[in-house]
Amino acid sequence: MKVKEVSQLTGVSVRTLHHYDDIGLLTPDGTTEAGYRLYSDDNLATLQQILFFRELGFSLKKIKELLKSPSFDRQEAFEMQRKMLLEKRKQLDSMITTIEKTIQYGRGEIVMTNEEKFKGFDFSKNPYEQEAKERWGDKAVDESNKKVAQFGPELGEEMNRIYFSLAGIRHMDPSSDEAQSGIGEWFTLLNTMGSYSLEAFAGLGEIYVADERFRKNIDQFGDGLALFMRDAMSFYAE
Secondary structure, three states: EEEHHHHHHHHOHHHHHHHHHOOOOOOOOOOOOOEEEEEEEEEEHHHHHHHHHHHHHOOHHHHHHHOOOOOOOHHHHHHHHHHHHHEEEEEEEHHHOOOHHHHHHOOOOOOOOHHHHOOOOOOOOOOOOOHHHHHHHHHHHHHHHHHHOOOHHHHHHHHHHHHHHHHHOOOOOOHHHHHHHHHHHHHHHHOOOOOOOHHHHHHHHHHHOOOOOHHHHHHHOOOHHHHHHHHHHHHHOO
């Protein structure tokens, strides 16, 4: 299949597929005489695997490490992903029950304890958390927060403006021109209060998802914004 056909089949943008090829995550098995990418059935199976990992919150870097590992077994990975998705479904079912009860509680139909109001929420199983602590440590996370606090209200206003702007496009492809333009503003702003290499910028994006303090602060501007920013920052760094 040509790249446009794969895009239409999977919903993954052509630009993202090109990016996956550029970083060595998903390289098509063939090309046409004109130089166009051709994806085999095996490529499609790998792409499916990548999308499952993405849905479960894995970074592109981590996915590449897993797929390139000599010990990687596709069938075992599918079984692991199935187990993780079932756990995710169980948590979502619990949260749906909680919100349904909360609606009834708001109508005065039932009584809810404080414990019942938060049943189903679980921030203890983030796949990035341990990786982030090992690579950057809690101290680096705390220092990053303090660095922001040292600047005046003008910086905070500019940060909020960019947050709101990115929140407005968070449902778009993180690799789109609009997303990359917005995240470029974020990169420029961060470098007014520190020195961030592209690698550090991508690493900070991982922390936005891994550290609950960052994630909750960012997601108040729009649900899922932290995840969107992480993906856009990773693409920008690449």
